[in-house]
Amino acid sequence: MHIKAVEALRAVHGTLPCNVKFLIEGEEEVGGASISKYVAANQDKLRADVALVSDTSLYADGVPTLCIGLRGLVYTEVEANGPSRDLHSGLYGGAAPNAVYGLIELLAKAKDKEGRLRIPGIYDDVREPAPEEIASWKSLGFSEQQFLSREVGSSRLTGEPDRTVLERVWSRPTMEVHGIAGGFTGAGAKTVIPAKATAKVSFRLVADQDPAKVVDIFRKWVADNAPAGIRTEVRVLSSAPATLVNPEHPAIGVAAKVFAEELGRPTVFIRSGGSIPIVGDFARHLGIPTVLMGFGLPDDALHSPNEKFKIANYYTGIATVARFLDEYGK
Numbered sequence: 001m002h003i004k005a006v007e008a009l010r011a012v013h014g015t016l017p018c019n020v021k022f023l024i025e026g027e028e029e030v031g032g033a034s035i036s037k038y039v040a041a042n043q044d045k046l047r048a049d050v051a052l053v054s055d056t057s058l059y060a061d062g063v064p065t066l067c068i069g070l071r072g073l074v075y076t077e078v079e080a081n082g083p084s085r086d087l088h089s090g091l092y093g094g095a096a097p098n099a100v101y102g103l104i105e106l107l108a109k110a111k112d113k114e115g116r117l118r119i120p121g122i123y124d125d126v127r128e129p130a131p132e133e134i135a136s137w138k139s140l141g142f143s144e145q146q147f148l149s150r151e152v153g154s155s156r157l158t159g160e161p162d163r164t165v166l167e168r169v170w171s172r173p174t175m176e177v178h179g180i181a182g183g184f185t186g187a188g189a190k191t192v193i194p195a196k197a198t199a200k201v202s203f204r205l206v207a208d209q210d211p212a213k214v215v216d217i218f219r220k221w222v223a224d225n226a227p228a229g230i231r232t233e234v235r236v237l238s239s240a241p242a243t244l245v246n247p248e249h250p251a252i253g254v255a256a257k258v259f260a261e262e263l264g265r266p267t268v269f270i271r272s273g274g275s276i277p278i279v280g281d282f283a284r285h286l287g288i289p290t291v292l293m294g295f296g297l298p299d300d301a302l303h304s305p306n307e308k309f310k311i312a313n314y315y316t317g318i319a320t321v322a323r324f325l326d327e328y329g330k
Helices: 002-013 033-041 099-108 131-138 144-152 165-170 211-225 250-263 277-286 311-329
Strands: 051-053 065-070 072-081 174-182 196-205 231-240 268-272 290-292
Touching: 002 311, 033 277, 051 277, 065 250, 065 290, 072 099, 072 211, 099 174, 099 196, 131 165, 131 268, 165 268, 196 211, 211 231, 231 277, 250 290, 250 311, 277 290
Parallel strands: 051 290, 065 268
Antiparallel strands: 072 196, 072 231, 174 196
16 A cells, blocks of 8 residues: 555656655565664664555544554563473373373463453553543444454453453553463374463553563463462563654654545544564654554454455555645645
8 A cells, every 4th residue: 555655656657746765675574583673773764754654444444543552572482391291191091191281280370361461560660541542442332242243253252341442452560471382282092291381472562561571470470379389481583662643743643634635534542452673663662653554354353364355445445545745745
């Protein structure tokens, strides 16, 4: 969309209304380590007034939407070790520690039955959204039932019961287990007591939480809560802080204006529960805000089978990005 918007502006005007630099990478889903190092090492080359990223979604189809907040991310591997080798469950069962069961037992302690994190200190630095922001979220007409049936597809929602769903996914820290490996998982039966098990565990962070502090808190909690006979190790695969964009920044005002004009209704401001680490890198190393002007839809099934993108929104994106560059250039 960005490339086609620039192509269109050059075709119409022969030049661009502002200077544009493209920064393109393909490693975000594996941590984005290369581009993070590149931004830190090339601050002069990348100097700019504002960044534009289209990796977010519309609140609903046809609703112009700017995202002004992203959660951060700490992604870890937690390894549990029990006996020195896999053991026969008939000869040693009842006496030898089981690494898979020990890891499950450990992770189950991290949340209470209602989804609150039970890791001491994890909520200490969480910044609450301003009352005005909460009020604006309530005005969006969010349907919990539609969210459950059309997007989540389970029998019920979980999480902190004293928080709205939008608060839970936009402004609260979370912990998720993405997968567990260990023991025997092939066809047939093999009666082993696993010696080692590994879990992929991540935390989504919110404003004012320090990823390094969260890692320290989690490491201590894992060490303090490991079951008897289980040795643990926590490895950090990637981390990035949460980011908030000032909605009063001039570029945000321009983006809201052209978005509303393109789609014919007022622009709404939301947060996203996801993480885009490069936005934090731009703020930290270049000192610039990022306009998060995305054109996805809530039912695009991100990270799922049959992930999609509506083709009409691709063309809307080209037109809107072109209008943004044109207006911002003035």
